[in-house]
Amino acid sequence: MGRDLYQHTTKNLARARSGxxxxxxxxAFLVVIGPAFGQAILEGERFHPATxxxxxxxxxxTLATEVxxxxxxxxGNAVDAAVTAGFALAVTQPRSGNIGGGGFMLISRxxxxxxxxxxxxxxxxxxxxxxxxxxxxxxxxxxxxxxxxLAAGVPGTVAGLALALERHGTISLExxxxxxxxxxxxxxxxxxxxxEGLEQARERLERWPxxxxxxxxxDGSAWQPGERFHQPELADTLQRIADHGVKGxxxxxxxxxxxxxxxRHGGPITLEDLxxxxxxxxxxxxxxxxGYDIFSMSPPSSGGTHIVQILNxxxxxxxxDFGHNSADAIHHMAEAxxxxxxxxxxxxxxxxxxxxxLEGLTxxxxxxxxxxxxxxxKARPASDINPGQPAAWESPETTHFSVVxxxxxxxxxxxxINFSYxxxxxxxxxxFLLNNEMDDFxxxxxVPNAYGLIGGEANKVEPGKRMLSSMSPTIVRKxxxxxxxxxxxxxxxxxxxxxxxxxxxxxxxxxxxxxxxVPRMHHQWLPDExxxxxGISPDTIRLLEDRGHTVVRGSAMGAIQSIMIDEDGxxxxxxxxxxxxxxxMGY
Ligand code: GLY
Numbered sequence: 001m002g003r004d005l006y007q008h009t010t011k012n013l014a015r016a017r018s019g020x021x022x023x024x025x026x027x028a029f030l031v032v033i034g035p036a037f038g039q040a041i042l043e044g045e046r047f048h049p050a051t052x053x054x055x056x057x058x059x060x061x062t063l064a065t066e067v068x069x070x071x072x073x074x075x076g077n078a079v080d081a082a083v084t085a086g087f088a089l090a091v092t093q094p095r096s097g098n099i100g101g102g103g104f105m106l107i108s109r110x111x112x113x114x115x116x117x118x119x120x121x122x123x124x125x126x127x128x129x130x131x132x133x134x135x136x137x138x139x140x141x142x143x144x145x146x147x148x149x150l151a152a153g154v155p156g157t158v159a160g161l162a163l164a165l166e167r168h169g170t171i172s173l174e175x176x177x178x179x180x181x182x183x184x185x186x187x188x189x190x191x192x193x194x195x196e197g198l199e200q201a202r203e204r205l206e207r208w209p210x211x212x213x214x215x216x217x218x219d220g221s222a223w224q225p226g227e228r229f230h231q232p233e234l235a236d237t238l239q240r241i242a243d244h245g246v247k248g249x250x251x252x253x254x255x256x257x258x259x260x261x262x263x264r265h266g267g268p269i270t271l272e273d274l275x276x277x278x279x280x281x282x283x284x285x286x287x288x289x290x291g292y293d294i295f296s297m298s299p300p301s302s303g304g305t306h307i308v309q310i311l312n313x314x315x316x317x318x319x320x321d322f323g324h325n326s327a328d329a330i331h332h333m334a335e336a337x338x339x340x341x342x343x344x345x346x347x348x349x350x351x352x353x354x355x356x357x358l359e360g361l362t363x364x365x366x367x368x369x370x371x372x373x374x375x376x377x378k379a380r381p382a383s384d385i386n387p388g389q390p391a392a393w394e395s396p397e398t399t400h401f402s403v404v405x406x407x408x409x410x411x412x413x414x415x416x417i418n419f420s421y422x423x424x425x426x427x428x429x430x431x432f433l434l435n436n437e438m439d440d441f442x443x444x445x446x447v448p449n450a451y452g453l454i455g456g457e458a459n460k461v462e463p464g465k466r467m468l469s470s471m472s473p474t475i476v477r478k479x480x481x482x483x484x485x486x487x488x489x490x491x492x493x494x495x496x497x498x499x500x501x502x503x504x505x506x507x508x509x510x511x512x513x514x515x516x517x518v519p520r521m522h523h524q525w526l527p528d529e530x531x532x533x534x535g536i537s538p539d540t541i542r543l544l545e546d547r548g549h550t551v552v553r554g555s556a557m558g559a560i561q562s563i564m565i566d567e568d569g570x571x572x573x574x575x576x577x578x579x580x581x582x583x584x585m586g587y
Pocket of ligand 1: 398437
């Protein structure tokens, strides 16, 4: 039996305490008012969530959290606030927030009606071909799908956010865009992470004059922490959307600027591609885990399918008894992850183009078959499951935000331009970066993408098709009520990051801030290694190596922004300290 989700939700925290808690203030509380937290710490809690009664927003940038929270305070609902956050992040966090990319929004209303997903993933332009990222001999030309105008899929974010608002919102698109336009036009104070990102990506970004002019100082250096950064062209682009709706992006001046940018550099996106772009309403993947209902993203994302598949496998193991991040827990998670990622490489793709055996992959029966192949004492080599040669490149720049309103409506949204700063190419005159999402297709079946993920025929490039994703916006329900809203960036590690927050809450009884903060692990079948964050003990690593695992210490994985809803409606926000600008705030 799973533990009750509410078991350790730090009810002992003073409810009167303000819900406005950023990572910095959370840490400050721990240092300054340590004794007040003594009991919670003794109970095993290491971090404390923001708490609130009426509404909660968790995003990866404080300014986006604030403007979304204002919408909730003014009587808007979770979708209104989420769309407002989505546009604000496009201004304050250009490395991953975007209008030049795409993503997925999961919406679960407080009335218990069926959750729905808005798929605004980018699409391959009409001129895309199966071999566009190969040379004449059929070898994959890697940079072509990453750092050229061919790398960009037709952006979906503006259409997706507008559709969410149209279907579920109560405010106008103009209102949702207003804070983003203000932040772009009046500027905002640059945090350290902003400067650091631009300095790190300089070599890749400075190749493009419009990118240099848009994101760097006139002398070419990066804006420094504490300075005010303005984006007048982006403000104009956003204003055109406010004035003309989605046509203000997919037609008219902005569409012309995108098409001209493409034409100047041999890129394939045309005015026609932009005019034809449509987001889709999809049914989320559904599964159960120890009495909870799990809703997550369906294809063209692989996220929901494999979260449910891995949970189904793990349900047969006593995860709570193993203990969080014990060798037993990590071993069983790794074995289940390997099996799921091997299936991903073969079966997953855009269901508008290929048949994906979703029911089979997410069935309890199939999980039982897979579970029988797991040896509790010994790692199964990935080569026994399927062969492959992964690449070393990685870049986890996607961003996630979660919102819950006073009616219990929940929104879980993950969107991306793929790499940090996407393709690195700014649309001249429009002030925003283009994605490099075409790299998420199989450039050639069997050849890994940037995340080392192997894709199959199901994910080959086809005109108008959506490339396979790992984004996993997820909402967990109990008895028809939303209880956990979560999701993460992290490339191939999105699935396992989101999975571990679910396990941390359901199996290990953690409060939401602890669940997002504790160290994580990852296995994706190939490379055949368990990747761990700092904080897993050396003797645990030795025990895993004794079972035949290769264990590799990597950098931080994911930036999960989550909200938990207690039995009595109290909201708990958990912002991921791995991204220093993360914040969860409520009222
Ligand atoms: N671009 C990363 C993903 O969609 O999974």
